[in-house]
Amino acid sequence: MKRIYVIEDLCNGCRLCETFCSSLVNGVFDVKQSRINVIKVPGEEKDIPMVDCNGRCVRPLYDDGGPTCVAVCPTGALIYEERDDAVARRLELEAAREEHGLFKVIAPWKWPLPWRRPGADKVTPVMETDL
Amino acid sequence: MTARDNRVQTILWADLSNGSTRLEMLPEEWTRKYLGCRGINARLLFDEVKAGTDPLGPDNVLFFGTGPMDGLPVGMGRMSIACKSPRGTVAEGSFGGFFGPELRRAGIDYLAIRGQADHPVYLYIEDGRIEVRDASHLWGLKTNETDAALRKELSDPDVQLRYIGPAAENLVHASPIFGNLNNSGGRAGCGEVMASKRLKAIAVRGSRGIRVADYDAFLEAYKVLRQRLDLATSRDMWTPVWSTYGAPVLARLFTDIGNLMTCNAREMRWDFDKATRISAENYLDNYVTKAKACWCCPWPACQKLHEIKSGKYQGFKGGNYWAAQPVTFGSLIDNDDLDWLLVISGLCNQYGLDVFHVGYTLAWAMECFENGLLTMADTDGLELRFGCQDKDGLIDLVRKIAMREGFGDLLALGCAEASKIVGRGSERFCLCVKGQELEGIAERNLYMVALGVAVSEVGPDHTRWYPPYPCNPSLISKEELAELGIDLDLRLAFQGRNPEQKGKLLRWFTISRAIVESMPSCVFLVRDTLGLDMRPWWNLFKAATGVELDYPEFVMAGERLLNLDRAFNVREGYRRADDHPPIRMATEDVPYFGYRKLDAEDFEPMLDEYYEANGWTVATSIPTRKKLEELGLGDVADEFDALGIEVE
Amino acid sequence: MKQLELRYVAHVTTITDILQEGHQTEAVTIRELLDELDARYGGFHELFVNLDTGQLNLNTMIYYSDPGEVPISVIDLDHPIGDGGTVTFW
Numbered sequence: 001m002k003r004i005y006v007i008e009d010l011c012n013g014c015r016l017c018e019t020f021c022s023s024l025v026n027g028v029f030d031v032k033q034s035r036i037n038v039i040k041v042p043g044e045e046k047d048i049p050m051v052d053c054n055g056r057c058v059r060p061l062y063d064d065g066g067p068t069c070v071a072v073c074p075t076g077a078l079i080y081e082e083r084d085d086a087v088a089r090r091l092e093l094e095a096a097r098e099e100h101g102l103f104k105v106i107a108p109w110k111w112p113l114p115w116r117r118p119g120a121d122k123v124t125p126v127m128e129t130d131l
Numbered sequence: 132m133t134a135r136d137n138r139v140q141t142i143l144w145a146d147l148s149n150g151s152t153r154l155e156m157l158p159e160e161w162t163r164k165y166l167g168c169r170g171i172n173a174r175l176l177f178d179e180v181k182a183g184t185d186p187l188g189p190d191n192v193l194f195f196g197t198g199p200m201d202g203l204p205v206g207m208g209r210m211s212i213a214c215k216s217p218r219g220t221v222a223e224g225s226f227g228g229f230f231g232p233e234l235r236r237a238g239i240d241y242l243a244i245r246g247q248a249d250h251p252v253y254l255y256i257e258d259g260r261i262e263v264r265d266a267s268h269l270w271g272l273k274t275n276e277t278d279a280a281l282r283k284e285l286s287d288p289d290v291q292l293r294y295i296g297p298a299a300e301n302l303v304h305a306s307p308i309f310g311n312l313n314n315s316g317g318r319a320g321c322g323e324v325m326a327s328k329r330l331k332a333i334a335v336r337g338s339r340g341i342r343v344a345d346y347d348a349f350l351e352a353y354k355v356l357r358q359r360l361d362l363a364t365s366r367d368m369w370t371p372v373w374s375t376y377g378a379p380v381l382a383r384l385f386t387d388i389g390n391l392m393t394c395n396a397r398e399m400r401w402d403f404d405k406a407t408r409i410s411a412e413n414y415l416d417n418y419v420t421k422a423k424a425c426w427c428c429p430w431p432a433c434q435k436l437h438e439i440k441s442g443k444y445q446g447f448k449g450g451n452y453w454a455a456q457p458v459t460f461g462s463l464i465d466n467d468d469l470d471w472l473l474v475i476s477g478l479c480n481q482y483g484l485d486v487f488h489v490g491y492t493l494a495w496a497m498e499c500f501e502n503g504l505l506t507m508a509d510t511d512g513l514e515l516r517f518g519c520q521d522k523d524g525l526i527d528l529v530r531k532i533a534m535r536e537g538f539g540d541l542l543a544l545g546c547a548e549a550s551k552i553v554g555r556g557s558e559r560f561c562l563c564v565k566g567q568e569l570e571g572i573a574e575r576n577l578y579m580v581a582l583g584v585a586v587s588e589v590g591p592d593h594t595r596w597y598p599p600y601p602c603n604p605s606l607i608s609k610e611e612l613a614e615l616g617i618d619l620d621l622r623l624a625f626q627g628r629n630p631e632q633k634g635k636l637l638r639w640f641t642i643s644r645a646i647v648e649s650m651p652s653c654v655f656l657v658r659d660t661l662g663l664d665m666r667p668w669w670n671l672f673k674a675a676t677g678v679e680l681d682y683p684e685f686v687m688a689g690e691r692l693l694n695l696d697r698a699f700n701v702r703e704g705y706r707r708a709d710d711h712p713p714i715r716m717a718t719e720d721v722p723y724f725g726y727r728k729l730d731a732e733d734f735e736p737m738l739d740e741y742y743e744a745n746g747w748t749v750a751t752s753i754p755t756r757k758k759l760e761e762l763g764l765g766d767v768a769d770e771f772d773a774l775g776i777e778v779e
Numbered sequence: 780m781k782q783l784e785l786r787y788v789a790h791v792t793t794i795t796d797i798l799q800e801g802h803q804t805e806a807v808t809i810r811e812l813l814d815e816l817d818a819r820y821g822g823f824h825e826l827f828v829n830l831d832t833g834q835l836n837l838n839t840m841i842y843y844s845d846p847g848e849v850p851i852s853v854i855d856l857d858h859p860i861g862d863g864g865t866v867t868f869w
Contacts, residue, residue, distance in 0.1 A: 009421070010422070012421070012422035012423050012424040012432060012434075013423060013424060014424035014425070014426065014427055014428050014432060015229075015426060015427060015429045016204055016428075017428070019203075019204045019426075020204060021425050022340075023346070027341070027346035028134045028206075028340040028341065028342045029202060029340060029341045029342075029344065030134060030339075030340025030341070030776055031202060031340075032338070032340070035338070035560045036142065036279075039340070040288060040289060041288070042279065042288045043278075043279065043312075044311060044312055044423070044436075045421070045436065046421075046783075047423075054473065055278075061354070062354075070359075071811055072429075072590050073205075074361075074362075074424070074428065074429050074430055074431045075422055075431040075432070075782075076431075079863070090428035099418070099710070099796075100793045101415045101416035102375055102415060102793055103416070103421055104415070104420070104421070104422070105375055105415070105421075105431055105432035105435065106220070106362075106417065106431040106432060110362070111362070111371070111794075111833050112362050112371060113371055113790050113791070113823070113826060113828055114794060114822035114825045115793035115794060115822070116793060116794055116796065116820070116821070116822070122819070122821035122822070122823070123794050123820060123821030123822030124821055125821075271843060281788045366837075366838075368837070368838040368839055368840065368869070371790060371869075372788075375789075375790075376789040376790070380788055380789045383786065383788060383867075384788065384842070384867065384869070385787075387842065387844070387850050387865070387867060388842065388849065388850045389849065403786075407799070410788060411789060412798060413790055414787075601835055605837055606837070656790055724849045725849070752820075
């Protein structure tokens with residue numbers, strides 16, 4: 001069963017997740033109603049999403065039916081996967097970071113341009129690599 | 132508490148001379164006419180701060196403005212601060228972060244602060260309740276120290292804050308207001324004015340929900356905007372790069388094409404290897420620790436936190452290395468040590484100094500020194516040369532500027548005032564317009580930039596018409612352009628060194644950015660359609676506020692703002708003669724690439740085109756009565772008449 | 780054989796893993812140079828060449844300069860390249 005997993009060090013603290021979620025039930029943007037909250041550590045050095053929902057979103061924003069918070073997250077800090085896939089994503093992120101500093105600030109699955117995968121000699125077109 | 136709406140906006144007046152406060156509602160009609168944020172600040176400033184008001188006295192008013200989009204996921208936490216600048220012009224700046232949404236959740240859209248406290252104070256605001264509290268224990272603290280102290284004192288890690296640093300307290304020229312550690316705004320004079328009121332900080336907590344007028348329509352409008360801004364779907368080539376690596380990528384490109392101000396813009400081309408050392412690739416790979424963002428921004432890492440990992444400055448932390456610092460502390464002063472650059476930049480943030488003021492004034496001083504106009508006797512023994520050999524000495528000089536010590540006291544005035552004191556031709560090295568230092572963008576290669584910097588009512592401020600660089604005109608089709616009723620030859624307009632169409636292009640860019648900043652939202656996010664199509668914002672505005680207005684009416688709000696700002700300056704005595712480039716750009720050719728100086732022959736016709744397109748008297752730049760009445764600003768024309776100002 | 784200076788900006792470095800390099804080539808046009816770089820690194824066709832038009836992808840920029848000349852923004856991929864030229868890929 002898919003769940004929402006959090007990749008904390010990718011969170012940039014924007015609060016898109018929290019803001020949208022808070023409005024999904026009654027159309028009012030009220031952080032107290034949100035089922036995900038971003039804890040900001042003083043000094044703004046960490047942003048930690050805390051998820052209080054089971055992933056079955058009350059109002060998905062897009063037609064794919066995925067949770068709205070995951071859909072709006074700009075960095076890829078939130079993912080909606082089965083456990084094994086979530087682990088694979090996390091490892092994918094770590095491997096990508098070893099190669100390219102870019103992935104300190106964005107998840108590789110969110111990056112829309114060609115890039116060289118870890119272990120590959122060259123960049124291969126997206127269709128040929130698994131996402 | 133009940134949720135609030137976005138149709139009627141509220142203003143909290145505070146008079147620090149007597150501690151009185153009152154909360155009022157603004158006329159509902161203002162939401163339609165001025166939208167909010169910068170638009171309403173422009174109206175308030177014109178109404179409340181009359182000509183001749185002492186900017187550092189009790190009658191100047193400091194406005195903090197949010198707007199109908201703040202707190203909604205499209206407002207990006209933007210807010211506008213406005214007052215009269217100590218230089219005499221409008222002082223308006225915007226910044227992001229998280230303060231705006233919190234203030235709106237507290238039920239307040241605008242804060243208007245007049246008077247002067249007789250001892251340092253801070254304002255504490257919680258859900259419509261406001262207290263004026265003693266800040267004597269905070270006065271003198273750096274911005275990061277103030278942030279930490281207030282969070283601890285208020286036992287609230289999520290309280291939102293705006294504050295000034297020691298530089299503003301010491302009335303150092305161009306000191307901005309800061310918040311969320313590395314966000315700043317109002318370098319046109321707002322920090323100094325805040326300090327003149329002895330207001331050290333503002334803290335706010337709000338707990339109300341925000342209701343939009345039509346939630347379903349709002350979500351649909353959000354999806355349209357998000358599609359334009361998201362890395363995966365944006366038409367603009369810059370979006371993925373801009374939102375991750377960031378603006379410092381420009382160092383390597385611009386040095387190649389003669390667009391990088393080097394050694395006080397005496398040169399426009401730097402050494403490519405030096406540019407590479409301070410460029411975004413090095414920064415992202417070796418210094419960045421984390422992505423940061425403003426409220427609800429769809430971009431992953433416009434802001435960042437960084438740390439120096441090794442060497443002399445190991446452990447020094449900061450954030451937001453962006454477009455200014457690669458120029459002001461890089462090419463402009465011929466420094467390619469990124470560690471030291473980030474330290475200087477971080478110290479500016481901590482002391483509450485404006486990086487443009489410090490960079491350009493240092494560059495001015497270096498050129499003066501190299502030409503014998505300043506000697507070591509003047510500089511407290513510091514050998515001030517491009518190349519920044521004496522790194523420790525320069526770090527100490529930044530502190531001295533903030534604290535007005537020794538040679539720092541002269542530089543604290545900014546290079547316009549400093550060159551008046553030093554004289555002997557040092558004015559030639561001062562890169563200022565209306566007494567305010569430039570930003571980081573080439574003028575002799577990009578004529579729209581030259582025009583935009585010269586006419587901006589607050590002094591140089593490219594965010595008023597951002598983005599400054601010619602974009603690919605194929606990003607928007609002729610059909611779309613016709614639909615929008617925009618009469619521009621884009622091909623000509625985007626030719627960098629062709630004076631034609633620049634006035635018209637600037638007019639449209641200024642109006643459209645004014646709209647975005649009145650929502651508010653972030654001008655970085657207009658890139659997808661070159662800032663030509665404002666309909667996504669129009670749809671969001673209608674869905675959020677329930678105000679029904681057609682597209683031309685929506686656009687007119689931006690033009691209203693432009694005219695109110697111009698009218699404020701006109702009332703203070705500013706005219707066409709004040710809208711001109713810095714001396715160097717007007718009189719010196721770039722030494723290569725054939726980029727000529729901006730002499731009158733090229734510049735004046737652009738100014739004519741701009742004023743004509745705006746409906747302003749070409750000889751003076753004063754808005755005509757016809758234009759003002761068309762915009763529903765007949766009262767401004769009447770006031771001009773009453774003051775004996777010639778209105779055509 | 781021509782000697783070129785190639786420069787890679789930001790996201791392009793995630794394809795090449797380097798910031799810049801000298802490059803010897805027989806290529807006569809930008810298009811042929813892109814073919815070579817795509818063969819070596821992959822990714823260059825996908826990033827820079829529009830499948831429909833066969834010309835430069837509007838979402839990208841390539842700057843080219845002959846020695847001592849002002850760099851120009853390449854529009855036509857059949858733009859000629861000369862010995863000592865500098866090419867910057869965005």
